[in-house]
Amino acid sequence: xxxxxVVAYIQADRDRFLADLKEWLAIPSISGDPAHADDVRTSAGxxxxxxxxxxxxxxxxxxxxxxxxxxxEWPAEDPGAPSVVVYGHHDVQPxxxxxxWETEPFKPLEKGDRLIGRGAxxxxxxxFFHTLGIRAGLAASGRQAPxxxxxxxxxxxxxxxxxxFAELLRTHRDRLACDAVxxxxxxxxxxxxxxxxxxxxxxxxxxxxxxxxxxxLHSGSFGGAVPNPLHAMASLLAALHDDDGRxxxxxxxxxxxxxxxxxxxxxxxLPFDEAEWLRTAGxxxxxxxxxxxxxxxxxxxxxxAEINGMWGGHTGPGGKTIVPREAHAKISFRLxxxxxxxxxxxxxxEWVAERTPAGVxxxxxxxxxxxxxxxxxxxxxxxxxxRRAMERAFGTDVLFTRxxxxxxxxxxxxxxDAPLVFVAVGLDGDRIHAPNEKVEIPLLxxxxxxxxxxxxxxxxxxx
Amino acid sequence: xxxxxVVAYIQADRDRFLADLKEWLAIPSISGDPAHADDVRTSAGxxxxxxxxxxxxxxxxxxxxxxxxxxxEWPAEDPGAPSVVVYGHHDVQPxxxxxxWETEPFKPLEKGDRLIGRGAxxxxxxxFFHTLGIRAGLAASGRQAPxxxxxxxxxxxxxxxxxxFAELLRTHRDRLACDAVxxxxxxxxxxxxxxxxxxxxxxxxxxxxxxxxxxxLHSGSFGGAVPNPLHAMASLLAALHDDDGRxxxxxxxxxxxxxxxxxxxxxxxLPFDEAEWLRTAGxxxxxxxxxxxxxxxxxxxxxxAEINGMWGGHTGPGGKTIVPREAHAKISFRLxxxxxxxxxxxxxxEWVAERTPAGVxxxxxxxxxxxxxxxxxxxxxxxxxxRRAMERAFGTDVLFTRxxxxxxxxxxxxxxDAPLVFVAVGLDGDRIHAPNEKVEIPLLxxxxxxxxxxxxxxxxxxx
Numbered sequence: 001x002x003x004x005x006v007v008a009y010i011q012a013d014r015d016r017f018l019a020d021l022k023e024w025l026a027i028p029s030i031s032g033d034p035a036h037a038d039d040v041r042t043s044a045g046x047x048x049x050x051x052x053x054x055x056x057x058x059x060x061x062x063x064x065x066x067x068x069x070x071x072x073e074w075p076a077e078d079p080g081a082p083s084v085v086v087y088g089h090h091d092v093q094p095x096x097x098x099x100x101w102e103t104e105p106f107k108p109l110e111k112g113d114r115l116i117g118r119g120a121x122x123x124x125x126x127x128f129f130h131t132l133g134i135r136a137g138l139a140a141s142g143r144q145a146p147x148x149x150x151x152x153x154x155x156x157x158x159x160x161x162x163x164x165f166a167e168l169l170r171t172h173r174d175r176l177a178c179d180a181v182x183x184x185x186x187x188x189x190x191x192x193x194x195x196x197x198x199x200x201x202x203x204x205x206x207x208x209x210x211x212x213x214x215x216x217l218h219s220g221s222f223g224g225a226v227p228n229p230l231h232a233m234a235s236l237l238a239a240l241h242d243d244d245g246r247x248x249x250x251x252x253x254x255x256x257x258x259x260x261x262x263x264x265x266x267x268x269x270l271p272f273d274e275a276e277w278l279r280t281a282g283x284x285x286x287x288x289x290x291x292x293x294x295x296x297x298x299x300x301x302x303x304x305a306e307i308n309g310m311w312g313g314h315t316g317p318g319g320k321t322i323v324p325r326e327a328h329a330k331i332s333f334r335l336x337x338x339x340x341x342x343x344x345x346x347x348x349x350e351w352v353a354e355r356t357p358a359g360v361x362x363x364x365x366x367x368x369x370x371x372x373x374x375x376x377x378x379x380x381x382x383x384x385x386x387r388r389a390m391e392r393a394f395g396t397d398v399l400f401t402r403x404x405x406x407x408x409x410x411x412x413x414x415x416x417d418a419p420l421v422f423v424a425v426g427l428d429g430d431r432i433h434a435p436n437e438k439v440e441i442p443l444l445x446x447x448x449x450x451x452x453x454x455x456x457x458x459x460x461x462x463x
Numbered sequence: 464x465x466x467x468x469v470v471a472y473i474q475a476d477r478d479r480f481l482a483d484l485k486e487w488l489a490i491p492s493i494s495g496d497p498a499h500a501d502d503v504r505t506s507a508g509x510x511x512x513x514x515x516x517x518x519x520x521x522x523x524x525x526x527x528x529x530x531x532x533x534x535x536e537w538p539a540e541d542p543g544a545p546s547v548v549v550y551g552h553h554d555v556q557p558x559x560x561x562x563x564w565e566t567e568p569f570k571p572l573e574k575g576d577r578l579i580g581r582g583a584x585x586x587x588x589x590x591f592f593h594t595l596g597i598r599a600g601l602a603a604s605g606r607q608a609p610x611x612x613x614x615x616x617x618x619x620x621x622x623x624x625x626x627x628f629a630e631l632l633r634t635h636r637d638r639l640a641c642d643a644v645x646x647x648x649x650x651x652x653x654x655x656x657x658x659x660x661x662x663x664x665x666x667x668x669x670x671x672x673x674x675x676x677x678x679x680l681h682s683g684s685f686g687g688a689v690p691n692p693l694h695a696m697a698s699l700l701a702a703l704h705d706d707d708g709r710x711x712x713x714x715x716x717x718x719x720x721x722x723x724x725x726x727x728x729x730x731x732x733l734p735f736d737e738a739e740w741l742r743t744a745g746x747x748x749x750x751x752x753x754x755x756x757x758x759x760x761x762x763x764x765x766x767x768a769e770i771n772g773m774w775g776g777h778t779g780p781g782g783k784t785i786v787p788r789e790a791h792a793k794i795s796f797r798l799x800x801x802x803x804x805x806x807x808x809x810x811x812x813e814w815v816a817e818r819t820p821a822g823v824x825x826x827x828x829x830x831x832x833x834x835x836x837x838x839x840x841x842x843x844x845x846x847x848x849x850r851r852a853m854e855r856a857f858g859t860d861v862l863f864t865r866x867x868x869x870x871x872x873x874x875x876x877x878x879x880d881a882p883l884v885f886v887a888v889g890l891d892g893d894r895i896h897a898p899n900e901k902v903e904i905p906l907l908x909x910x911x912x913x914x915x916x917x918x919x920x921x922x923x924x925x926x
Contacts, residue, residue, distance in 0.1 A: 230770035
């Protein structure tokens with residue numbers, strides 16, 4: 001397969017590719033809004049039909065108790081070739097506030113090098129570059145089937161919490177058996193600095209309630225003489241970090257896979273502008289966090305504890321001089337590679353119990369089991385193969401990032417027991433989940449090119 | 464004036480006294496409900512007419528921009544005699560929830576020794592015992608005028624915040640000139656343990672807002688690398704008290720008038736049952752507070768800081784993994800004798816500014832100037848005189864309490880520049896502000912008796 005052939009195919013196919021993508025983007029498949037459930041079904045049907053047209057021998061719409069996923073399989077010519085699951089999703093985020101859109105979210109529009117519309121980057125555009133990549137790879141190689149068995153799995157509930165995704169994976173575990181999972185739902189560093197993600201942080205959530213008196217008390221009659229749950233909450237949560245910004249739960253760091261020197265060195269090669277990063281961080285005024293780590297290391301590879309919400313007592317206008325009966329807080333931990341969300345929830349539960357002052361009763365609820373972190377070392381075969389494919393497409397060094405957020409990708413790694421390989425061309429500036437979502441068309445086409453090379457690289461690496 | 468004559472008069476007058484009081488209690492003078500504004504006016508008119516009938520040479524309804532007060536003056540025979548303002552109020556609390564009343568709130572009912580109805584204890588009953596006291600005193604002494612000039616001032620907006628009271632006092636400062644202010648709007652320890660209040664705590668309020676990023680941030684992308692305003696709030700407010708439960712604002716205790724050994728010893732003589740007190744404190748599970756002080760000392764005579772409300776980030780159902788943009792807290796300080804609310808607000812403002820971490824912006828708002836504490840030492844002439852009057856009526860030692868709450872009484876002391884003397888016979892169990900408010904009729908009559916002796920005691924003490 002010659003680079004020139006792949007590039008030529010992609011260039012020639014560009015307009016048809018974009019026209020087809022726009023047709024799909026026009027379907028408002030908002031999974032979080034029950035009013036759009038039928039649209040999510042329409043989106044699944046549209047994709048299934050499209051994939052059949054692309055030549056996938058097997059295409060199925062997989063129902064769940066919620067919204068459907070699409071599964072498509074294209075077996076390798078060689079029955080001994082590796083299998084690879086490609087993961088993406090066809091549902092999209094809500095579009096409010098509508099008045100902030102400069103175009104209509106479901107009337108996708110090309111504007112110079114950009115394609116604007118909900119789902120353009122997250123994630124329909126990135127699912128779609130694989131279809132072009134497969135076509136280009138087959139055309140350039142003259143083969144009738146790819147060098148690995150490709151199993152495309154396109155979820156329909158990612159933007160509403162993937163409630164049924166793990167179950168779907170378990171149900172179809174045999175058919176999804178694979179040697180690697182390619183994830184195309186993330187970003188790279190920038191248009192000029194292509195990069196691959198090697199992992200995502202996990203998530204453990206907890207809600208604490210501290211109870212004092214059975215009813216709000218008059219602070220004149222009782223203030224200063226009974227414990228105030230809000231004070232207890234402030235003291236409790238103030239102790240969640242030590243002076244070095246480290247989380248104080250005993251054992252919290254025990255299972256964390258430490259960053260290697262090589263990965264830290266590669267992170268450091270990324271042209272990171274902290275002032276600019278602070279601007280994207282809602283114009284935050286200062287960086288802050290665990291001592292001994294850079295900002296990128298903190299958000300990508302170190303575990304954290306954040307208070308997401310805290311409330312109690314009088315929160316309306318004016319004053320109300322009470323000792324409130326209860327205080328509440330929602331806390332979430334981002335977990336680094338190696339950590340287990342259930343274990344962290346248990347550590348937190350014990351930590352709260354030990355620190356609850358006399359006269360206050362604590363309840364810790366852990367809403368669900370959390371999300372496991374996922375991580376593929378940079379020297380693992382799948383990551384190395386995908387890096388070569390990316391470097392062939394972009395013609396330059398591909399660096400590494402990680403993802404600070406958490407997603408159902410960890411379920412893929414766990415349930416399918418296969419390493420994750422992130423190949424994606426979204427940008428942080430794509431305004432996903434926000435008005436005016438867009439994707440850079442040249443990057444989508446580079447994604448297609450990388451996808452064209454990916455299968456032969458993986459066929460060799462995973463064999 | 465013989466005790467026997469006063470007692471005999473009061474006994475003989477009992478039924479008429481109660482019948483008149485019930486007539487007044489039947490007027491639903493709820494100042495907090497605009498629908499009852501006319502009833503508050505009717506109540507003022509009724510009282511004015513009644514006081515004229517009692518022989519007060521001067522009776523006036525004093526209008527305010529809100530609801531009216533009643534002023535009545537009965538000059539002493541001796542033009543050189545002291546003047547005393549008697550403060551009470553004729554407005555009452557709302558009566559909801561109505562279904563919890565066992566009688567109708569504005570159909571006052573005698574049941575054994577109790578008179579049940581809204582306002583029976585707070586405060587119409589306590590204003591009313593003065594009218595009987597004055598009659599009994601005059602009858603027993605055979606005088607035509609009291610031994611001090613009595614200036615009765617009965618407010619109509621106490622239960623709705625006394626919005627115009629300070630202005631009313633300033634407007635009529637000359638006519639209200641006096642040597643002491645008798646307050647009859649509080650409680651005594653119990654029916655068996657008569658007591659006098661010697662002061663009320665002041666109040667300083669503040670609201671803190673801590674601002675981080677300009678918008679909520681995704682905790683996956685930014686968590687652990689920018690300051691979280693909720694963490695900053697927890698750390699800030701956790702530091703509001705030291706390990707001994709003392710407020711940490713520099714200078715906070717500088718102006719506090721310390722408790723004297725004598726007052727502490729008298730407090731200690733009160734039959735205080737901490738377990739029972741904790742039950743009234745919403746079944747609080749433990750006493751708590753400033754080290755080195757008893758529970759009563761803490762709530763009556765020591766300053767405190769309480770978080771009344773705290774909120775920020777996601778407070779609805781479910782999880783939302785954000786670094787929130789803002790954190791808020793409402794804080795109030797109860798102030799002990801000697802403290803100035805504005806000074807405390809300023810101390811708090813400086814304390815917050817010094818402790819705000821890098822990357823977080825703090826704003827402190829101080830909604831109004833606060834309420835000054837008021838305090839009359841137990842060895843001051845007015846308090847000693849009133850204690851003698853109470854002891855003559857009750858035939859037993861009268862002990863001392865203070866009031867942990869704050870009220871417009873402090874304005875009386877400040878604006879009229881006169882010491883306060885609390886003479887009241889309400890009980891903590893009178894269910895004021897709650898359904899089934901009642902007053903103990905024998906205590907009302909004891910109050911009348913004490914009031915009968917009070918004027919001659921004050922005439923001597925204040926001369």
